Amino acid sequence: MGAVLIIDDMEDLRFSLAKVVKKEGHTAFTAASGSEAIELINASIIDVIYLDIGLPDTNGIDLIGRIRKINTDADIIMLTGINEAKTAIDSLRAGAIDYIVKPFELLEFKTTLRRIMQSKLMEKQALISQQDLSPDNLIGTCEKMKPVKEAIKTASEVDAAVLITGETGTGKELVARAIHNGCKQKSGVFVKVDCGTLSENLIESELFGYDKGAFTDARSDKKGLVEMANGGTLFLDEIGNLPISLQPKLLRLIEESTFRKVGGLKDITVDVRIIAATNANIEEEINKGQFREDLYYRLNVIPISLPPLRERGEDILLLATYFLHLFKKELRKPIQGFSSAATETMLKHDWSGNIRELRNLIEREVIFCRNEWLGLDSLQHHISHVSLNSQQELVPLKEMEKRYIQKVLKYTGNNKSMAARILGISRTTLRDKLGEIE
Ligand SMILES: Nc1ncnc2c1ncn2[C@@H]1O[C@H](COP(=O)(O)OP(=O)(O)OP(=O)(O)O)[C@@H](O)[C@H]1O
Ligand SMILES: [Mg+2]
Numbered sequence: 330m331g332a333v334l335i336i337d338d339m340e341d342l343r344f345s346l347a348k349v350v351k352k353e354g355h356t357a358f359t360a361a362s363g364s365e366a367i368e369l370i371n372a373s374i375i376d377v378i379y380l381d382i383g384l385p386d387t388n389g390i391d392l393i394g395r396i397r398k399i400n401t402d403a404d405i406i407m408l409t410g411i412n413e414a415k416t417a418i419d420s421l422r423a424g425a426i427d428y429i430v431k432p433f434e435l436l437e438f439k440t441t442l443r444r445i446m447q448s449k450l451m452e453k454q455a456l457i458s459q460q461d462l463s464p465d466n467l468i469g470t471c472e473k474m475k476p477v478k479e480a481i482k483t484a485s486e487v488d489a490a491v492l493i494t495g496e497t498g499t500g501k502e503l504v505a506r507a508i509h510n511g512c513k514q515k516s517g518v519f520v521k522v523d524c525g526t527l528s529e530n531l532i533e534s535e536l537f538g539y540d541k542g543a544f545t546d547a548r549s550d551k552k553g554l555v556e557m558a559n560g561g562t563l564f565l566d567e568i569g570n571l572p573i574s575l576q577p578k579l580l581r582l583i584e585e586s587t588f589r590k591v592g593g594l595k596d597i598t599v600d601v602r603i604i605a606a607t608n609a610n611i612e613e614e615i616n617k618g619q620f621r622e623d624l625y626y627r628l629n630v631i632p633i634s635l636p637p638l639r640e641r642g643e644d645i646l647l648l649a650t651y652f653l654h655l656f657k658k659e660l661r662k663p664i665q666g667f668s669s670a671a672t673e674t675m676l677k678h679d680w681s682g683n684i685r686e687l688r689n690l691i692e693r694e695v696i697f698c699r700n701e702w703l704g705l706d707s708l709q710h711h712i713s714h715v716s717l718n719s720q721q722e723l724v725p726l727k728e729m730e731k732r733y734i735q736k737v738l739k740y741t742g743n744n745k746s747m748a749a750r751i752l753g754i755s756r757t758t759l760r761d762k763l764g765e766i767e
Contacts, residue, residue, distance in 0.1 A: 331376035331446050334358040336366045336392075337408060338385050346379065349439050355446070363387035363395075370399050377445055380425070381408045382416050390416065393423040404445050448654070467500075467507055468651050471644040473636040477504070480633045484604075485511030490583055492568075492628045493606040495635030498685030501606040502566065504633060508604060509562040517561020517601075520554050525567035533575055539591035555588060559599045568628065569609035569620065576621045583627045603628070638680040638687060645675050645687070652688050653703060656695040664695065664703055671705035678708060734762060 333350045337343050338361050347357035358373065360366035363386045369375070378396065382389040393405060407428035409417045417428040429441060467478065484491045485508055493501045502521070509519045527535055538553030555563060565571065571579065582588045583603055587596040605628045614620035638645060649667065657664045667675070680686055694703055734748070741747040749759040 330355045331449060332356040332358065332374060333377045333379070333442070334360065334366065334369060334373075334375045334403075335379045336360045336363070336384065336389075337379070337381040338362065338383075339381075342408075345435065346438060349435055350442065353439065353442060353446070355442075361385075363392045366392065367395060367399070370396055370403075375400060375403045376449055377442070378403050378405045379408055379429075380405055380420075382410065382413055382420065390420050390423050393420060393425060397424055404449070406441060406445070467503065468648055469641065469644045470647065471636075471641045473640060474644065477633055477635060480631055481508055481511065484508045484631045484633070485513075487631075488602055489630040490602075490628045491604045491631045491633060492611075492625075493604065493633045493635065494611075495606075495608060496637050496681075496683055497608050498683035499635040499637060500684055501608070501635060502564070504635065505562070505564045505604045505606060509564075509602070512562070512602065517559055518557065519562045519564060520558040521564045521566060522554050523566045525570040529572040529574065532572065533578075534591050536575070537578065537588050537590050538593075540593040550590070553590065555582065555599060555601060556597065558601045560601075562602045562604055565603065565605040567607060567609075568605035569607045569611055569614050571620075573619060573621070576624050580621065580624045580627060583624075638683040639678070642676075645680070646672060648684060648687055649675055649691060652691040653695065656692050660695055662695055662698060663701065664698055665701045666703070668702040668704045671703055671708070674705055674708050734759070 330353075333355050335343050335346045335350070335357065336359075337346075340361070343359040343361070347359050350357040355376075358369050358375065360369055363384050366378075366380075370378075380389045380392060380396075384392065389407060396403070396405065404427075405420075405425040407417055407420045407425045408431055409420075409428050410431050414430075417430075420428065426445075427441065429437060467474075467481070469477075480491075481504060491505075491508060493504055495501050506519060522532075522536060524532065534551065534553065536553050536555055538551045538556055541550050565579075578588060582599075582601075586600065587598045589596055611620055611625055615622050615625060638648075646667075653664065653666070656662075675687075682689075690705065690708060691703075694705055694707065698704075738745070738748050745759060746756060749756045
């Protein structure tokens, strides 16, 4: 996990803190003096530093400055004596993030360590680009995500077709990419095809390509997406919209790994992994005769059904914290976390837009946040079941909303369409709300 450096001249303390660090699963380094510490920091990647204020060869505060020149990322926590409160504050100014007053219980030490490591982990995850996602760092630990993670692992190991279902914004594409990235033996690319947006004619030539002469204006051959995905993954998004006329061609691709280009005379063999996704009810489409049952079974070898966000309990907060870290870093805002009201509201909200809704909301809120704690005021207004004891808060909430809207309008130079987009409401709703304000 992480690497922790303990700098203190008391050998007993170094020893017992290092023991806790190791027990928590991290690597422990120790140093008895400033010079020893600098040597270690030069030589290793350190995530967290516990630093004693009074060292034999230097004082902790000066040392912070020297550490920062070498390592700008590590979180520094001061170990201070009971009479050093003033120095503790100076050290915060110098760049430490927290302090513990000696003598302290090992439990207190362990708690701060856990909290810091948790937030480091979130930051790291925030830095992992979506392209690099693997099943292990998909965010979510709730019960309902366990079978999902299992299925992603299985899918990465075997070459069978995968069908991912779930409401809009639940992460279907992300899961498809995670499967692709988890596939060690594949070297090819991830090719996404949106079956919902291309016209019937276009989708056939886009998918399978065409041979010269297939159309009057086809002057040369064209490679299709299937061929481009050779050795990799073909992700068929909104598979429910794949025209019925094309379904036999896809079925053949899955069963025999071969296809023909539009106007082509010979079979082409490819090695592609097929992942399909849909938020429609395919069984219904089958009953209506719009989707072939045999294709459905061929696609559904490894089914993955993503739970809606509202059913993911604490994961909501985990994801929220992840997005908060992501955007506060990007937008350089000194936000500490969510207010307790925001946390409560997030757990109650119905999240019809799922993770995408959560992500957009937090991005928007971070942009406009002027406080240390993110309040998610716009969400509080939308929530439908307001409990009785929070009804008194409704008045200031209206006031907050008013200020929020005015802020957004100012930010957009009074451009109402853009403001409505940022606020996540329609222009009509915005007009109504403006009417209320005036
Ligand atoms: N477990 C997760 N961890 C972090 N971010 C996630 C996770 N799941 C989804 N997201 C983010 O949520 C957003 C929506 O995800 P995605 O596009 O994969 O959803 P979808 O199910 O394909 O939606 P749609 O049905 O609307 O196409 C993306 O920004 C994605 O990065
Ligand atoms: Mg999608």
